[in-house]
Amino acid sequence: MRALKDKIAVVGVGTTPFGSFPQLDEYGLGAWAFRNAIEDCGLDKNAIDGLGVCRVPSYARMGEVLGIDPRWTLTLPAHGRMSGISIIEAIAALHAGLTDHVALIYANIGRSRRVNYGGEESPNIWNPWGFTSPGAGHALMYQRHAQMFGTTSRDLAEVAVAFRTHACMNPDAVMKKPVTLEDHEASRFITEPLRLLDYCLINDGAVCLILTTTERARDLKRPPVLISGIGAQESYVDSSLPNFSGDFWYEALGKVKSDVYGMAGIGPEDIDALMCYDNFSPTVLFSLEGMGFCGRGEGGAFVRDGRLKLGGALPTNTDGGHLSNSYMQGWALNAEAVRQVRGDGGERQVPNCKTVQYVAATPCSRSIIYTAG
Secondary structure, rough: HHHHOOOOOEEEEEOOOOOOOOOOHHHHHHHHHHHHHHHOOOHHHHHHHEEEEEOOOOOHHHHHOOOOOOOOOEEEOOOOOOOHHHHHHHHHHHHHHHOOOEEEEEEOOOOOOOOOOOOOOOOOOOOHHOOOOOOHHHHHHHHHHHHHOOOHHHHHHEEEEEEHHHHOOOOOOOOOOOOHHHHHHOOOOOOOEEHHHHHHOEEEEEEEEEEHHHHHHOOOOOOHHHHEEEEEEEEEOOOOOOOOOOOHHHHHHHHHHHHHHHHHHOOOOOOOEEOOOOOOOOHHHHHHHOOOOOOOOHHHHOOHHHHHOOOOOOOOOOOHHHHOOOOOHHHHHHHHHHHHHHHOHHHHEEEEEEEEEEEEEEEEEEEEEEEEO
């Protein structure tokens, strides 16, 4: 994979506001984000000859709405783990010459349509022993982590408070009310031991990323953000029983870590900011441990004393993440990574930010390293 290092760049980023938009469907939101991304990079929309869509019902209808006829198309299901998959597939297609300019579009109407995750009406991979939601599975995983390593609810509070602090600096974030460690500990249980502030949001919105080769990127409006490392590993064998044994995706993340850092030629100590998939707050601890930012079982201690906040040792989810910005299932985190490398973070900008990593610890674990071009 080292042959792919710095060969592909993100040149356009577009997001919609996040919230509730019952008057719009996925296509309207997707088109809104696409238009913003096109304006961001200054590319003629007719140059887009690759289209990837996620959580959009029809790739063909999306192309029709946008008025484009791509020669390469990718459509992926609504699972949250798809953002990293989409980006890596687009990298491969661009490198192979199957497309010259790719638009990746994600749209979600979960808030206005009152979409639920899990429950008897939606049987899925979390069904063993009556676990009908991802929250139940992650609650058990966290409980196992606490038993093994002494992790506490207050450690989870550090994650939630750091991300809410960042959201309060983000004009587009949904949650703007500051919270304290005490507020977290006083919030109600959803699936004990996980509390309300440990859960991601559900919101409407859309994200569009435009990718091309680094050579083509030099001619566009904004400085390219290079993709310097990628890593991927699936964990299907036990995916219906999410790591109850105490692995916490360590094995998969170990392979991802080797690939992403090996390709980029750097290590965790070189990361200026981290964008970590935070469907639930414990996932952040699992990711930090699995990617080598700290030792196994040391995630709780690592996040204490504001380490994940701006000004801390590892600013994480500077847009507020899924817990406080919006649950765009990893897509907005990748957009934030690009904006941080560009220096577009505004009040939440990480000083001298040149290298940002995205990581998702899921049954389809992925990591991407973005660097300044």
